[in-house]
Amino acid sequence: MAEEKKKKAGELRIGFILLLLSCVLFLIAPDKVTASLSVNFALALKILALSVVAVIISVAVNFLVPPDFAEKHLSGGKTKHLVYATILGLLTPGPVYAIYPIVFALKKKGVENGILVSYITGQTIMGPARVPLEIGVMGLRFFLYRLLLSLLMGPLAGLLYMLISRKFPDP
Amino acid sequence: MKPRHGEVLSYFFKNLARTMFLVGAGTLFALSLSAFMTQEMMEGLKRNISMPLQVAYATMIGFISPEPRYIIYPILAKLREFGVSAGVLIALISGHVLIEPSGFFIEAGFFGWRFPMKRLIVSFILTFAAGVLTNIFFRGL
Numbered sequence: 001m002a003e004e005k006k007k008k009a010g011e012l013r014i015g016f017i018l019l020l021l022s023c024v025l026f027l028i029a030p031d032k033v034t035a036s037l038s039v040n041f042a043l044a045l046k047i048l049a050l051s052v053v054a055v056i057i058s059v060a061v062n063f064l065v066p067p068d069f070a071e072k073h074l075s076g077g078k079t080k081h082l083v084y085a086t087i088l089g090l091l092t093p094g095p096v097y098a099i100y101p102i103v104f105a106l107k108k109k110g111v112e113n114g115i116l117v118s119y120i121t122g123q124t125i126m127g128p129a130r131v132p133l134e135i136g137v138m139g140l141r142f143f144l145y146r147l148l149l150s151l152l153m154g155p156l157a158g159l160l161y162m163l164i165s166r167k168f169p170d171p
Numbered sequence: 172m173k174p175r176h177g178e179v180l181s182y183f184f185k186n187l188a189r190t191m192f193l194v195g196a197g198t199l200f201a202l203s204l205s206a207f208m209t210q211e212m213m214e215g216l217k218r219n220i221s222m223p224l225q226v227a228y229a230t231m232i233g234f235i236s237p238e239p240r241y242i243i244y245p246i247l248a249k250l251r252e253f254g255v256s257a258g259v260l261i262a263l264i265s266g267h268v269l270i271e272p273s274g275f276f277i278e279a280g281f282f283g284w285r286f287p288m289k290r291l292i293v294s295f296i297l298t299f300a301a302g303v304l305t306n307i308f309f310r311g312l
Contacts, residue, residue, distance in 0.1 A: 011189060011193060012192075014193065014196075015192050015193050015196040016196075018193075018196035018197055018199070018200040018242075019196050019199065019200075021200050021203075022196070022199045022200045022203045025200075025203040025204060025206070025207070026203060029206060029207070032206040032207065033203045033206045035206065036202050036203065036205055036206035037199075037202055037203070037206075040202045040205070040245065040249075043202075043245060043248060044198050044199075044202060044245070047194060047198050047241070047244060047245060048191065048194060048195065048198070051190050051191060051194045051241065052187065052191075054190065055183065055186050055187045055190050056183070058186065059179065059182055059183045059186060062182070063174050063179055063182075100274075100277055100278075100281060103281070104281055107281075107282070113282070113286060117289075117290055117293065120290070121269065121294070124268045124269050124271075125265060125268055125269060126268075127240075130240065130241070133241060133244055134244070137244045137245070137247065137248050138244070138247060138248070138251070138260075141312060142257075142260075142312055145261075145305075145309060145312055146261070146264070149261070149265075149301055149305075153265070153297050153298075153301060156297055157290075157293050157294065157297055160293045160296065160297070161289055161290065161293050164289050164292065164293065165289065168285060168289065170282075170283070170285055170286065171283050171285060
């Protein structure tokens with residue numbers, strides 16, 4: 001509960017800092033900033049509308065996917081688990097802070113660090129909630145290309161981590 | 172156990188309020204910042220910095236950029252408008268989401284320093300490679 005409050009306060013702080021920085025930029029060059037805002041008003045509206053869709057998706061995933069789903073599918077140290085971990089990461093919604101408790105629980109269950117790296121990489125590189133934003137702002141081709149890249153980068157990140165760990169093992 | 176409608180709705184509205192505030196503030200900042208980016212500036216950067224270095228810089232800028240993750244989209248849209256290459260955009264977005272400055276310290280707290288250090292190296296190698304390969308094979312993305 002206290003952690004949740006701390007997280008909310010942190011998010012509020014970030015939001016206010018961004019607003020403050022925007023005010024500073026406005027004070028530096030009011031004409032330029034006003035022009036940029038009016039030219040990009042449609043883009044801003046589009047991003048806000050897409051954010052509503054993003055929230056709907058993240059809420060759906062949050063209530064439909066059971067909390068122990070990741071744990072069930074990642075136990076074991078085989079290479080195929082790097083792919084599973086990436087796919088599970090891609091499907092896990094929320095900010096990166098939200099997955100640290102899951103990652104820590106997986107670590108406690110004996111899941112290898114390389115697999116955890118694939119999971120974190122998959123989760124951070126493309127969350128389900130950002131899909132409508134990415135398609136809406138950057139286009140379907142860009143999104144599909146990024147999805148393909150994510151599916152490759154996740155397992156490779158885990159594999160590379162394991163290779164580096166041979167030379168520099170985890171304590 | 173099936174969640175109650177009230178529980179889902181309350182979760183939805185709380186998330187919506189939080190997201191709209193953060194995305195709104197992030198978009199406002201990104202668009203204010205983009206007022207300072209001009210076509211000439213971008214052309215100058217593209218002329219004076221070699222392509223692999225552009226990708227490397229984009230990766231590092233991505234790494235040090237703070238949350239929220241949504242903030243990157245209006246910036247990406249503007250950069251694309253200015254003709255910045257797809258590889259640089261891929262490196263910027265991947266770098267931004269893969270490593271989060273505050274997350275680095277959280278990981279160090281949970282797993283020790285070696286874990287985030289090695290993840291940083293792995294993320295840099297992969298993001299850089301993804302950016303360079305995109306510029307070679309998928310320029311018109």
